[in-house]
Amino acid sequence: MNPGVADAALEGGSAPVGPRRGRLGRPSWPLTILMIAASLTVLVPLYFTIVMAFKSPAQIGSGSGLEFPSPIVWDNFARAWEMVGFGRSLMVTALITVFSVAGAIVVCSMVAYAIARNWHRRAYKVAYIYLLSGLFVPFTVLILPLIKLTAMLGIDGPVGVTLIHIVGGIAFNSLLYIAFLRSIPLELEESARIDGATTWQVFWRVIFPLLGPMNATVGIFAFLGAWNDFLLPQMMIANPELQTLPVVQQLFQGEFNTEYNLAFASYLMAMVPTLIAFVFAQKWVMSGVMRGAIK
């Protein structure tokens, strides 16, 4: 790939994801209408989820599902919360996510820094290639032995899931960090070293803060991956009391379950945290993900 293109895209992607500057002329109305119509494919299912969550069982049984709820049943949320043990699940999912994000950032930035600054040494080059091989090992190959292993070590629960989330991202995240570290001038750390800082102090006080944008990118990927993951917790967490939010939604799929109002109330509660976070941090998330996409 032409590196010039990637650089230009990165520059374009980091700040003005918004309207392009310098574009003249009036907006195209036919195109605007077409795009709004297309966006209904996203909005209608969301609208559907919201109205379903507020309906009474009787209303769900009678209509197509798209009608406005009448009466509005707020109680659905409290009952769904109780039924799936939502509070506990939320806590487990939040803890897994927080530690996965923090772990990914700390572990990967450290190894990337060590490799980038010792690139002239054989051992570090070998470590780099070793970690890179992780890009080619698909999850499906190791999941079965992995579950045996975590069960043997007694971490077949949220701890194991967190560790695997961190491991799964090592190859890709380290690559991102190493590419980014190349753009940080060495002079900055040299002056800190001359002032007597140790390697750890240099890393934490000089390098780590400079990695900010890449920390954001890695953090967003780790967040979305951990929060929404289904396969790993479903397979690995042995104790159903400690299951994550996506997995507990399976509860409503039982053959005898007809309480769709509670199911949708629960789906909506599972969607809301990331939805709100995204709407508020949109610009930041988009530029962060785009940075990862380009590298």
Add this chain to the structure above:
Amino acid sequence: MTQATALTGAPPAGTPASAGAARPVPTRRVGAQRDWAFRLMVFPAVFLFTVFLIVPTLIGVFFSFTSYAGFGEWEFVGLGNYVALFTDPNIWAPYGFTFFLAIVCVVVVNVLAMAIALGLNANIKWRTPIRTVFFIPMVLSALVVAYVFTFLFNSTLPMIADSLGLVPLATTMLADASTAWIPIVFVTAWTSIPGTTLIYLAGLQAVPRELYEAASVDGASAWRQFRSITMPMLAVYLVINIILGFRGYLGAYDIIVAMTGGGPGISTMTVSMRIMGGLNGGDFAYQAANSLVFFVITLIISLVQLRVSRKGMSL
């Protein structure tokens, strides 16, 4: 994303080494301290990587040559599992469906994502709110989304179709082995279009505006500009999206578990679902062999795609 990096193929440049000459020569003690710090920084990643990625992979390889059921006793069976795989129709049916699904999803997702990216990049009103809406699916759990759509496809759509007199749509597509893949492709596309669109959007923003200005001055039509400027500039992003997408769709799991569970029959069973079944299904070793075969096939496909795209790109 991973392949994107492989494509750009950027090894960490020799900046530190080349700049090393300008570095004040450290005293021996400081040098040793520095070495230890660097070693400790590498340790967590290499340790976790070895224990939780390399070791399990090797264990999987080992058991694929045994008769291990997931519990109890086992013995070596040599290539027995691999031989059995190649003559087992219950294995090949999921392979067929998985590849079919991956190809259909790659085509559908890339066509729509490119159209959306072009639309978002064009001069439209309310761009920011419209873009926000299009990217919402990116942050939602695919499983929960699939549950919502299952209800839409099972109840809402047939009911609406019935009232409109559209008989073929009046029964649920998910219950019919010949149509169950359609809702699955729909939901897969719904959840993965934003990520793909984002990469195209990044590509479109990299196209210099001057190119379009020069083309308009020369009297090139909008279609001509798209074909001669936009498409060539997006080619590299198309390749990234195809390779990443294909690899992702080959691992399809969540959405299908939620929508059909692999049914009706095993018509929508994917390879990943088959392999996961090995955990409690009593055929641990057999599925371990299956997962390795699947791995080799996906690896070959990725390498071929990369090779072909490199060739196409250098033309």
